[in-house]
Amino acid sequence: MAVLAGGGIIGGSIMVWVNRAAAATRGAELRQLERMLQRRADQVDALSHELRTPLSMIKGAVDLLREGTPGPLTPAQTRFLHVVDQQCTQVIGLCESLLIQAKIEAGLFTPHPEKVDVSVVAREVVTAMRPLCAQRHQRISLDVPQVLPRIRADPMLLTQALTNLLSNASRFTTTGGNIDVRVMLVDNGVALYVTDDGAGMTQAERHRLFHRFATGRPLADGTGLGLVITKTIVELHGGEIMVHTASTRGTTFLLTLPHGS
Template identity: 50%
Template sequence: MSTAAWAWGIAAVSSIIAVTAALVVLRLRRAWQADRADLRRLRRTAHRNADQISVVSHEIRTPLALMKGAADLLAEGTPGPLTPSQARFVETISANCHTVIDLAQDLLVQARIDAGMFELHLQRVDFRSLATGVVRELRLLHPVGIALDCPGAPPRAWADAKLMRQAITNLLTNAMAHAEDARLITLRIVGADEQVLISVSDDGSGMSSEQRQQLFERFASGRPLRDGTGLGLVITRQIVRMHGGEVYVDTTPGRGTTMMFSVPTSHEDSARPARAEAAS
């Protein structure tokens, strides 16, 4: 083969490679642009859904709060004394109003997380003080005994205090609602290995492996969640992961359940994008 023919062949191959590369780049660019457009559409849809749920949540909570307030006044005997039967009916009304108000709040929180609308407001949180307030409030609402165990110096970590309060409340509420035979719920908070460990233990009947698998499913219908939607635990795990931690479950049939989550104490490890967990 002559030098000219060889050069022409090299040039032809180079041209084919260049054209092929250009086509590949063009296709990748178009696919990337399509993906970006799809992502923008999904974000708009998620934001619109969150806005709609926000309106519905507000419209539900407002009349329910008025109903609960009226029921509480009746229970206190402000309008006059109640018979034992009337007192039980009023207690049922108040408790169910509270349940639906919490459900509306959970749906709103979940929609905002899915839409990536949550932003962490990190501050140095004293977890002993935070937990003390949560336990004090829940003791007034639930008959099950709640113990707080937080030995040593108060554990502190960079966290969103409002969201951490919700996560702890969710775990305690879940334990009290679904461990009917439990006599004591224990909230433990300790600092170890550059993280704060928060655990909620009950001395109830525990869970089977099937029930364990349903814990973090939305609207699960297994025994531990039969009286609720399961959103509380889903939201709790998302909140913890947003802080760079994780949720763990240890349960034994007949011996109770412990749910634990960790929160890093360092500022750098304490924040993850909320949207990253929306699909979990």
Template identity: 40%
Template sequence: MHALVWAVVLLGVACAGSGVLALVLRRRLTLLRADNEQLRSVVRRRMERPQIFSHEVRTPLALIRGATELLLEGTPGPLTERQREFVETIADNTAQMTQLSETMLTEARIEAQLLTLRRERVEVRSLVRQAVSELRHFTRIPIELDNTGARISLDGDPALLRQALWNLVNNAVRHAGPGATISVQVSEADETAVIAVTDDGAGMTDSDRARLFQPFSSPPGENDRHGTGLGMLVAQRVIAAHGGRLLIDTIDGRGTSILCALPLGDPATSLPPPAADQETP
């Protein structure tokens, strides 16, 4: 009889304890949800600054770019060789600043985990052709394009893929140096679109390669050649988000090849955290 009484008492205590535990857990869950919403609000507010910055910078840059394109086309009248050289310099640096503002905004969205892929059917050869055509207007380094063959289509975010490709070719332009030639080749192998960006320029030293995906890591005074590093970081993350990868092959003094491999399947739609290092074939 006593054992039965104790069993009932212990059962009552256990039920009361589970009820208290449920209340505690429910309260903690409510607090966690509130904290999560507060953190989301902080992130959204932090994102407003780069968005405003990007808008305020891109608007005047678009006007400058439009004016330089009209000058280069000879709309107001013919330019002397010296004048054309100055206008091309303005156009080149305007394009660099426009791309930098877009890259900074994309990188801020990725860091805040607020950026997802807006997928649609993308024809890879057409995307590459448009990007190379645009870049040819803003650099004096020749860019050769090998882009013949059957259509290559995948589901992806065309704006982000274009930005990643622009950054890859622009990186080659910066590292190649004067007198070099950039070549861009598009092919398909094993259900994978392969975009190869190659230059026959100076190549990269071991230290250059180690800093390739590390923003703002160039020594003072070297940013003119190496850039901020944001472009390659964003390119790496965007390609990874599409289930792809970047392969780097470079020899100091002999040029660099960057292979971008994009699967034609359907990877996840959220951008992952950055990879620690570049891959090597």
């Protein structure tokens, strides 16, 4: 009996040692993974900076030329500079999206919530988007309640999410189309609708939503990162994002955000 008891004690000690060793190994692997993700985020950050800096300088030079420095431009030169400006803006936006996505995957993308009036955020984003929509002869409307309780949210991230949705709507709405933004109070928080009357999506395109580089359109029309980032932002706030779409019948994105604590 003494031998058996001793064996039991030894066996139990071995199991404790094995469990501790396994936990230490998992901890070391987790720390190594965190370091790898941090390095990747740092690399993407550095790459984005290296790309954004020359592109920003090019945009600055284009702006000076379009303002008439050093002299007036021909119509052809004006058109060429407009193309350069648009392409620079698109690539700079892609750099920003790649950086945000890298931070998401590294676990470094965290909201800093405060009391926010979603109606105010919606007005600011719609106002900022009006010039782009005007260039495409698109009409953008906003419907918000007169009084809306504030919710706990990160205003910068919320602005990013709504800007992504409106940019997406403008990109896939025809020239002369309509984009409607509506903010509503619901039982558990605030709902935000973004509706366009564009081409809509097929069922196959709908299933590919919220995946990187899956837009259902040529890559030149977008990378799909905007919707991935928007979904992440909404979920970090404890909310949900849904989409209703049909081919040739337009698309509606619905964001729901809880009141928060």
